[in-house]
Amino acid sequence: MATIFLTGASGGLGHVVTQTLLNQGHRVIATVHSATNTRQRSADSPGELVSYPVDLTDAVAVDTLVKQVITNHGPIDAAVLLAGGFTLGSLLETDAAQIDTMLTMNFKTAYNAVQPIFAHMTQQPTGGRFVLIGARPALDVQSGQHLVAYALSKSLLFQLSDIINATGKPNSIVSTVILPSTIDTSTNRQAMPDADFTTWVDPQDLADMITFVLFDKGRILREPVLKVYNRA
Incomplete structure (x- = not known):
């Protein structure tokens, strides 16, 4: 049994990844917004789900949680960082506040987890x-x-992954960036009801890709960036 630290577990992709x-x-180990810790095993699966409340934008709180998780459950084998947000807006439509919001949601939440886990x-x-x-x-x-704040914030994750790989190479630490096109979730279908859903990426395919790089033959990859676009 490996121990995986997971953010964004309640999202459309996160739910599928968690169950997989x-x-x-x-x-x-799933981060949540609720005020109580929960621990459960399901009769339908051999794994164990443990939820901890934390504000991922608070670096001190995340650092404290990581230490608590290690104390309670032992070593963290992997971190799957799915938390984030989305907004529309061109260069002329995007103000500094939107940039700050997207940087916080898409980059800082990841960085706050990466640093103590690394x-x-x-x-x-x-x-x-x-x-x-x-x-x-x-x-x-x-x-x-057309997605300036979102695109800029997500672009930093590629740099972060490169830094993890360069710094972590002597210690066998590897970071993968998985790059989907539109994910076929209920939220995206409601937002884009006229789209061709058959060209989107099935969340289960992304979950399988994640387990491939974590535990399967994908472990031999170094510095991978995987473009999962389907037919989009």
């Missing part, structure tokens, strides 16, 4: 794995020009 990891028999993994003989969720507009300027 539980079905494979892992322990999922420090912990450097002390483990087995190292560890990170998975960050990028976004196609961060690389594709044609779509990014």
